[in-house]
Amino acid sequence: MAFKDLSQGIKISVSRSITTSFERYMINIQWDEEQFDIQRFVSEWQEYIQNHSSWYSQVSDEMKADPEFHQELAAKINEIIEKIFSEKPTDEQMEEIESLQKQTGKEMDYSCKMEAKYVIEQLKNA
Numbered sequence: 587m588a589f590k591d592l593s594q595g596i597k598i599s600v601s602r603s604i605t606t607s608f609e610r611y612m613i614n615i616q617w618d619e620e621q622f623d624i625q626r627f628v629s630e631w632q633e634y635i636q637n638h639s640s641w642y643s644q645v646s647d648e649m650k651a652d653p654e655f656h657q658e659l660a661a662k663i664n665e666i667i668e669k670i671f672s673e674k675p676t677d678e679q680m681e682e683i684e685s686l687q688k689q690t691g692k693e694m695d696y697s698c699k700m701e702a703k704y705v706i707e708q709l710k711n712a
Contacts, residue, residue: 587649589658597674600659604666607631609700617701628663675702682706 589597611630615621635642649655673684679702686709687693695703 587652589655589662592645596641596644600662603635603639603641604631604663605670607634607637608667608670610702611636612700613704615646617696617704619705628661631663633663671698675699679703679706683709686712 589600592600607630611627612622629689674697676699679699683694683696683702683705686706690709690711690712692712694705694708696702
């Protein structure tokens with residue numbers, strides 16, 4: 587059984603767990619891409635899925651031990667990270683950031699929608 591054979595619900599849950607973990611990880615490193623370490627992220631993601639994801643217990647131990655399954659998960663992680671980085675900030679986010687930067691006098695760079703969300707929170711709390 588491979589990743590593609592999982593139910594649609596489990597696949598969605600896997601994707602959501604990657605996205606949630608990635609956002610948490612990037613917030614922890616303050617979106618400093620130079621600090622990004624894929625091994626550390628994967629380690630944090632594994633901790634997250636073991637303790638907070640319902641899908642993890644629905645996958646058999648046999649499947650979890652399968653190297654092909656791990657390769658497919660690695661590909662899924664890369665695909666989701668790529669998608670996150672390629673998702674442009676919304677016009678609303680850019681307008682809000684511009685306004686907050688004027689209010690705070692603080693300039694922050696951002697390149698994707700998820701990072702823009704982080705920047706907005708940082709500027710609101712500045």
